[in-house]
Amino acid sequence: MANEIIMPKAGMDMEEGTIVKWLVSEGDKVDTGDPILEILTDKVNMEVEAETPGTILKIVAKEGDVLPVFTVIGYIGKEGEQPPEGVAPEAPAKEEKPAEEAKAAPVKEEPSKQAQKQEDEYDVVVLGAGPGGYVAAIRAAQLGAKTAIVEAQYFGGTCLNVGCIPTKTLVKNAEILHQIEHAGSKGIIVGKPEIDMKKVKQNKDSVVKKLTGGIGALLKSNGITIIDGVGSAGNDDTVKIVEGKDKGKTVKYDKLIIATGSLPLVPPIPGLDLPGIMTSTEILDLEEIPKELVVIGGGVIGCEFATIYNSFGTKVTIVEMMPKLIPNMDAEVSAELEKQLKKAGIKVMTDSKVEKVETAPEGFSVTVSGKDETSIKAEKVLVSIGRKANMKGLEDLDIKKDRTIAVDDYLRTSKENVYAVGDITGKIQLAHWASAQGMKAAENAMGASKKMDCRFVPSCIYTIPEIGSVGLTEEEARQKYDVAIGRFPMMVSGKAIAMGETEGFVKIITDKKYGEILGVHIVGPNATELVAEVTAVMKLEGTIEELGDIIHPHPTISESIMEAAHAVHGECIHLPKK
Template sequence: GGVCLNVGCIPTKVLLHTAKAFETARDGLAIGLRAENVSVDWPALMERKKAVIDTLVGGVETLMATNGITVLRGEGRLLSPKEVAVKGEDGSEATVQADAVIIATGSEPVIPPVPGFDLEGIITSSEALSLEGLPESAVIVGGGVIGMEFAGLFSSLGVKVSVVEMLPEILPMFDSEVVAVLRGAFERKGVTFHTSSKVTSVKRSGGGLLVSAETPGGPVLLEGEKVLLSVGRRPVTVGLGLEEAGVKVERGRIRTDKRMETSARGVYAVGDCTSPVMLAHVASREGEVAAENALGGAARMDYKTVPSAVYTSPEIASVGLSEKEALEKGYRVKVGRFPLMANGKSIILGESEGLVKFVVDEKYDEILGMHMAGPGATELIAEGALALRLEATVEEILTTVHGHPTVGEAVLEAAMAVRGSALSLPKSQ
């Protein structure tokens, strides 16, 4: 495990934060700020990324030490549901016995069997976080969260970016309206998208790479100094002794119940090696559930209130059902939308591109989903997650006072819009 902290969400957000600051300074005249010859010091940024990781890793090590946790550094393999063999980094071998075992081995990038994907210059997200310098151009294969965050990072820093996605739209797990906001913003930055498209091969071309892709409009050739593969991740489950311990694996993923227990009694699995949702906050909650049950508790994992977020500019975030998903599940829905161009704080920030959207059950007025594109979306989505946990109604959002001026007011106004009463929107004739 440890993907998020070492080669995932934390280092990625360090780079995205700097990219956002760079854009603000570069385009500062729009908010009355004059900054000339602004540039990114890439080596210094890499050092800051390392410092942030080291600080957080050190914090985890301190927590483990102060809680009396013994750390064995090496490779573990199950011998039975209550025995783990550990081959230490120094070559030593040991067998550890336990009443319960929790597996948290994480995931690794998927490398599709496409000709040329083994060439130098083909990178995954792990390598992209440690580049010696920015490429002049990049082709990103995969339009999911990882691909879009790197598309945002690279394009903000002046890299020419092309994205190839097999599905009809990028970020298919998000509500289409918030995705449209992000795609429009990226296209204005010069990012080109090829959806419903498939990479067929990669060849070396001069100092870079030439990507061949089949698109709805016919074959295209895309040039990139780097080609980033972001087509997904797969659980790390090989070589763990799972079969010997009686732990069942389905399509490479460890099977668990809602208690996070595997088919072997006393053996639990959490995070990317088992979860249908590969997110760090999901893994964290699964770990809490597994630990509580390993100690005799009766906790259950519930994915209903799990928020998803993309830390791009603009940010997008989602929790619960999209409008399409709600309709497919048979709900009669009503929707409230509020554009950030009518929100005072968003205008102050110079980031009024975006919206807040509620999907609501028409029968009971219960909130089924909240979706947002715009500044602070990744923070504000917590209000939607809490609403789902409490099975809140639109009325309960409406009667909660939101501070002014805040982007959070747009959440209140979107709830008002469900009833056609948003105060900051012109009245329909």
Template structure:
């Protein structure tokens, strides 16, 4: 006999477990089905462990820059195995924390794979064997996404890596090729470069970090190249040849074909939704290019079936998934939540230098017909950034010239991933340039550059 719940969530990532907790807060009886690790890709193989790795690479960079701060150290070195072990330990700690939170909120967790088994029903299996039959009026799909695999460049666990192998290598490669310069590719390229590897970053578009503002992309490219990274844009990988312990990529760029040899290759070329084996056949759930189609509240075409997070498409961000999960559950509870504006979702890339943005790029704003006013402020004009020894980068703000609406904000430089939420709040509150100008920013902080950028858009900048 099926066990009855008000809500069953399939997937224990940052979308699923947050939705389950919120549903429990709203006095629903909740079950969560997870086939692998609580916390999903984000906590176990994505957001969190990669930041632990990047922190290690930042420390390595600082240790080799001690002279500029008046320090000296002999025989600076690192234990790569310990670097990896620490990253995995951080992931395990947080996954355990999610388990505790679910227990605290009285969410029943089932270890297995969930699939629709008829209206209001879900079957749970583990290793092909039945675990449970669940019944619920509301079934929420939050199964996430996985790395896209390009034919001929399939990860093999040894020479060609996906993000998983890139996070758990047994040794630091001397030479590395990273294919794809989005957030994932750029972060891995930055990590390995700062740990001492020779890195080549390959991008099919005409610039790296192609979803970012063009000025930001150009700055990051110059910064990467200054650090020693090789970058090839307008490039396609025509093929890959494997050796005993190396790999050769055949790359076409700007009409020329070259061969690039390295110890390992990381494939970071996009995302595919995990829609297979969910029992969607025979339902009214619509799947478009591997992603489930929903309305603003997460409802699919099938009554009682909902979806949110990476399985529903871009932007593929943990914080977007969490917020969508809350919206979905609150709509089920009749609370009438606001639909999410994807332009208010900040994006962050934790390479060196960091990149963060929210809203429209300058080009996108103009394409939408806005008459824009643009402000910029370089960190070289910011006292705190200079004191930190990180004066490279800038803040760029884009306003509607007629209304003063903050259309977008784009930053590259020290700790910008921690500051972008300020502009996120501003957009959510529909803040104008006047509100931002009259906001008092503390001194000395790196965030003062945000204020100065706003002032610059209106000819009132002080420190440049």
């Protein structure tokens, strides 16, 4: 008798799941434990495995279907066995909201209004499916908008495909190698690890594929029309697809949200157009570890890749034109980062400028001027001086723009029904900022009037140790306030000592008069997670006294935040009295 394949209940609260992709076809033979499909729940994207060996007899649910748990989606059994007769399951109808709830959400469009629109007419069209664009599209659909999203390359944009996610996958490898290197001090003797870069790349690609598939399923589950191609926005409230699978298609919009993102910026330095010169996109596809790597630019991207390849055994040199690494960072944090990179064996050259890059035997020769005029031999060169707004498809749109698109506090451009979010606005080039903008832009496009608040946007740097920052630097704060500063070093933290990760500190900058928290800068283990706590306190207008009064669990790295809060007034328990 054929066995049913069902939509699993992957958690106590799970009520339905989305079929992202079938990994098998009818007639395929599988063993117990073989992955047969990917599903998306409200929490995770996961693979479903075969519970019994046999042949896939019938698949009765399509990719993109949203189905209740325990719904039969296919059959597995002996080859030639006939599955039960039946039809594909139907997605459950959406429950109507009570009238009171509808009144509480005035920005949501009535279905009757949607029905009046022609097939190629939309309430909201979104250009770009990066972290700003796909979030904006989903939020608009949640509010009742008939929504379309135009994407030329891949869901998730730079962040998910060639930015945050793949680099953090590589950073995890660097962390593992770092732990192995220091395992001897903890009494664990480990042999020298070997790195298979092809498998490293395969793992990175697998992570990216899983997440991009999840975004596609999210868009489909929200009823969003996906248009494949490059969109060119016109002044007649239309978007024409000029490249890609849907080339020639034209859609009309009531509101347009631009989320076309950014591209790597390559400066006009002689030699940077040579074959083999890499940006942050190309370096992610390396399948061999270079002997030497010169990183042009000591910003976030450059320092992260320097950390990664240094841990892989590459001889890394960072060349930064400014006096310090990551120039917009708090000076004390920048100095600590430079110290730790040098300690790890990375050569750091600040106040230095790359004059030219030339081909040389087994790679390149990089000529540098500044404090140390020299020529550096490198098998590979990475250009990471920043990113520029992607204006492709916006050339004919009559809005205020230069190198970026100007928006007001409500994310409106100079054209009333056109909004812009993310890197294209040039304000803060962070994925979580783009997503927050996407939410607000969609809500405002649907009738709300919500301002963006950029005072409390955390930034994270995934070096070793990690860095998490939010708010003003000490230099910025001193220009406006009479400040009091509290510091707590990781070398005094019980958890950090137990971990063997005692580099770094927590630094809190406050206004002496009112105890307002102006900025927090964390260097150390889990810094990119810890910064969320202080961001929440600052957003809720908590004072330094209130932050210090929060009981933190022991032993944790988070205690360092409480200790630094006490240190602002010289009341830190675990530091000697000055």
